[in-house]
Amino acid sequence: MPAQLGANTLGPGHAIKRLAKKKRYSSHTHPWVLQQMRIIYNEYSYLETTRNLIGNGIFTLLRNPDALVELRSDDGLWPAAVEELLRYESPVQAFSRGVTAELEVEGTRLPAGSSIVFMIGAAHRDARQYADPDRLDLRRPHNRHLAFGGDAHVCLGSTLARLEGRLSMRAVTRRFPNLRLVDEKADWGTNFGFRGLNTLRVQL
Ligand code: HEM
Numbered sequence: 001m002p003a004q005l006g007a008n009t010l011g012p013g014h015a016i017k018r019l020a021k022k023k024r025y026s027s028h029t030h031p032w033v034l035q036q037m038r039i040i041y042n043e044y045s046y047l048e049t050t051r052n053l054i055g056n057g058i059f060t061l062l063r064n065p066d067a068l069v070e071l072r073s074d075d076g077l078w079p080a081a082v083e084e085l086l087r088y089e090s091p092v093q094a095f096s097r098g099v100t101a102e103l104e105v106e107g108t109r110l111p112a113g114s115s116i117v118f119m120i121g122a123a124h125r126d127a128r129q130y131a132d133p134d135r136l137d138l139r140r141p142h143n144r145h146l147a148f149g150g151d152a153h154v155c156l157g158s159t160l161a162r163l164e165g166r167l168s169m170r171a172v173t174r175r176f177p178n179l180r181l182v183d184e185k186a187d188w189g190t191n192f193g194f195r196g197l198n199t200l201r202v203q204l
Helices: 003-007 012-021 031-041 043-063 065-073 075-088 158-175
Strands: 094-098 103-105 108-110 115-119 197-199
Touching: 043 065, 043 075, 043 158, 043 197, 065 075, 065 158, 075 158
Parallel strands: none
Antiparallel strands: 094 115, 103 108
């Protein structure tokens, strides 16, 4: 971001508004950049998703004590564990695309103007792609998931999210060796696209 914007900024939203008001687009104020900034500063993009990775992850690990024991004894397992937790309880369950020109997908005609919803949470339980998909397997080989989308619009914050997820879940599980669930029953939120817990009650 240009230095003069940073200096006069009252907060991220303020910076975006100022950028959006600029008439002359430079490489910094191109509409695509503004769109990316809106997504980045939208709390759903970075807060809700990462919060859900951590909450869903801790919940899943507490429900799978053997996996937690394994993680506590092998620090090197964390990166793969984060990938499996992203697959197993994906913070983003679905995203959509608009069809700009008529096309056919496996025999179904999709007219221009229609929408496609990709149910990635369901795809992550597809046995054709993942062996024994309902099992949490922290050592799952070739764990190619879609938790961060893919292709041209793949998540820009995935590296940060993976790091935040790994460090925070590792810190919590280390700091509280007796951590356990107060209630095995999950209190899931009802948002269609984002999967996360309303509350996670634990005993330290
Ligand atoms: C566990 C945490 C996260 C998950 C699961 C996640 C998931 C996703 C998914 C599935 C998409 C693609 C949506 C689509 O194709 O329609 C996406 C896009 C995006 N994410 Fe994330 N995200 C996470 C964290 C973050 C963070 C921390 C940031 C920023 C700091 C971020 C910024 C973005 C941006 C800018 C895009 C749009 C990319 C584009 O359209 O080119 N995300 N994210």
